[in-house]
Amino acid sequence: MGTVTPLRRRDAARSREQLLDAATVLFAERGFDRTTVREIGEKAGVDPALIARYYGSKTGLYIAALHAETGDEVPPDLLQHGRMTRLLGRVSRRGAGPVFQAAVRAHDDASAQDAARAELQARLVEPLRVRFEAKGLDRPRLRAELAVAAFAGIALGRGAGAFDALADAGPDDVAALTEQLLQGLEAPVNRG
Amino acid sequence: MGTVTPLRRRDAARSREQLLDAATVLFAERGFDRTTVREIGEKAGVDPALIARYYGSKTGLYIAALHAETGDEVPPDLLQHGRMTRLLGRVSRRGAGPVFQAAVRAHDDASAQDAARAELQARLVEPLRVRFEAKGLDRPRLRAELAVAAFAGIALGRGAGAFDALADAGPDDVAALTEQLLQGLEAPVNRG
DNA sequence: ACCTCATGTCATCATGTGTGGACATCATGT
DNA sequence: ACATGATGTCCACACATGATGACATGAGGT
Numbered sequence: 001m002g003t004v005t006p007l008r009r010r011d012a013a014r015s016r017e018q019l020l021d022a023a024t025v026l027f028a029e030r031g032f033d034r035t036t037v038r039e040i041g042e043k044a045g046v047d048p049a050l051i052a053r054y055y056g057s058k059t060g061l062y063i064a065a066l067h068a069e070t071g072d073e074v075p076p077d078l079l080q081h082g083r084m085t086r087l088l089g090r091v092s093r094r095g096a097g098p099v100f101q102a103a104v105r106a107h108d109d110a111s112a113q114d115a116a117r118a119e120l121q122a123r124l125v126e127p128l129r130v131r132f133e134a135k136g137l138d139r140p141r142l143r144a145e146l147a148v149a150a151f152a153g154i155a156l157g158r159g160a161g162a163f164d165a166l167a168d169a170g171p172d173d174v175a176a177l178t179e180q181l182l183q184g185l186e187a188p189v190n191r192g
Numbered sequence: 193m194g195t196v197t198p199l200r201r202r203d204a205a206r207s208r209e210q211l212l213d214a215a216t217v218l219f220a221e222r223g224f225d226r227t228t229v230r231e232i233g234e235k236a237g238v239d240p241a242l243i244a245r246y247y248g249s250k251t252g253l254y255i256a257a258l259h260a261e262t263g264d265e266v267p268p269d270l271l272q273h274g275r276m277t278r279l280l281g282r283v284s285r286r287g288a289g290p291v292f293q294a295a296v297r298a299h300d301d302a303s304a305q306d307a308a309r310a311e312l313q314a315r316l317v318e319p320l321r322v323r324f325e326a327k328g329l330d331r332p333r334l335r336a337e338l339a340v341a342a343f344a345g346i347a348l349g350r351g352a353g354a355f356d357a358l359a360d361a362g363p364d365d366v367a368a369l370t371e372q373l374l375q376g377l378e379a380p381v382n383r384g
Numbered sequence: 385a386c387c388t389c390a391t392g393t394c395a396t397c398a399t400g401t402g403t404g405g406a407c408a409t410c411a412t413g414t
Numbered sequence: 415a416c417a418t419g420a421t422g423t424c425c426a427c428a429c430a431t432g433a434t435g436a437c438a439t440g441a442g443g444t
Contacts, residue, residue: 201410201411202409202410202411228400228401228402229401229402229403230400230401230402240402241403241404241405243402243403244402244403244404249402249403250401250402250403
């Protein structure tokens with residue numbers, strides 16, 4: 001960070017970064033399929049051919065964007081106070097993001113699918129799993145995945161244009177009800 | 193039904209039906225985007241050009257398939273006993289279906305989107321809404337949409353290949369936990 | 385000043401997709 | 415038997431998209 005980077009008219013690192021940023025935004029908004037490399041290039045102000053040069057392919061750029069998104073600290077679980085509201089707010093502003101989309105619809109490309117699944121498991125499923133396990137619930141993994149899938153449905157549903165009330169409600173309202181919903185999973189075993 | 197239909201080598205009604213059936217299956221399995229008219233034609237044993245003749249366009253066929261799916265009786269709500277297990281079982285066998293997919297991802301085409309939303313509201317949201325309203329819960333519409341969105345996430349998540357435990361669990365196990373989950377929404381108001 | 389390589393630009397290809405139209409062929413009424 | 419309309423087949427267009435490679439151009443070392 002301390003190094004002075006003179007403004008160069010040709011800067012590979014900068015081009016890479018611009019592509020990554022544009023791709024992150026567009027993939028989050030419109031998903032992988034509905035985002036074209038030309039759109040990415042246009043938004044980034046960079047020739048789309050450079051995607052192939054720097055990331056190998058559109059899929060490579062997608063995977064890079066997926067990993068770059070995970071820049072934060074250790075992820076808290078969904079049920080921790082405030083987490084859900086913040087997450088829902090971000091989804092409202094920036095779109096659901098590629099991870100949630102992958103939760104609900106498989107990718108054509110196998111490597112993209114693997115990367116998305118790994119991200120989903122690490123960032124969302126695993127924290128919930130340890131929470132449920134600490135509570136002594138049975139099948140904590142299944143419960144965690146169920147919760148994440150349900151949350152993904154809600155987060156995506158808000159922007160899908162098929163739910164009126166859900167789309168109009170504020171993030172905090174939705175978060176409150178969603179918390180209430182997910183707490184149904186923390187009840188003790190209920191076998192048939 | 194009583195009319196004897198002699199086996200004709202050329203039968204427009206039959207061709208229409210074959211196309212509709214094939215489209216129903218394929219749209220349910222792979223969604224609208226990932227299904228091509230050539231695939232539909234091949235599966236139906238009918239020339240794909242007839243889609244344009246009989247349904248106007250691929251979108252027209254999609255809408256027709258959407259409406260044809262709704263051949264059943266008055267839909268019960270998701271929380272009625274047995275309903276969820278049966279629905280999850282069907283999803284496992286035949287795919288999630290276009291309605292759930294539309295719940296989570298908007299269509300490009302406006303008329304397709306409208307049709308899917310109408311179907312979703314009538315078949316899934318509305319029954320739950322009246323249930324919640326009868327229970328005296330506030331914001332019943334929002335609760336109903338939330339529940340449907342969550343269920344859509346779970347149903348789609350099972351086949352998306354991002355959740356291991358969720359995909360491996362049996363429909364009845366998933367249904368039991370999902371019921372438990374959704375019952376969290378039937379709790380009384382919990383305003384902040 | 386010049387050489388060399390990184391970087392960027394552009395044209396183009398290969399492929400897939402929905403749609404429309406020209407033509408063939410069967411069924412049916414007279 | 416023949417005419418006519420319905421039905422089916424086939425070809426090809428127009429377009430979008432991801433990828434590739436040839437070429438131009440700027441930057442930095444010597």
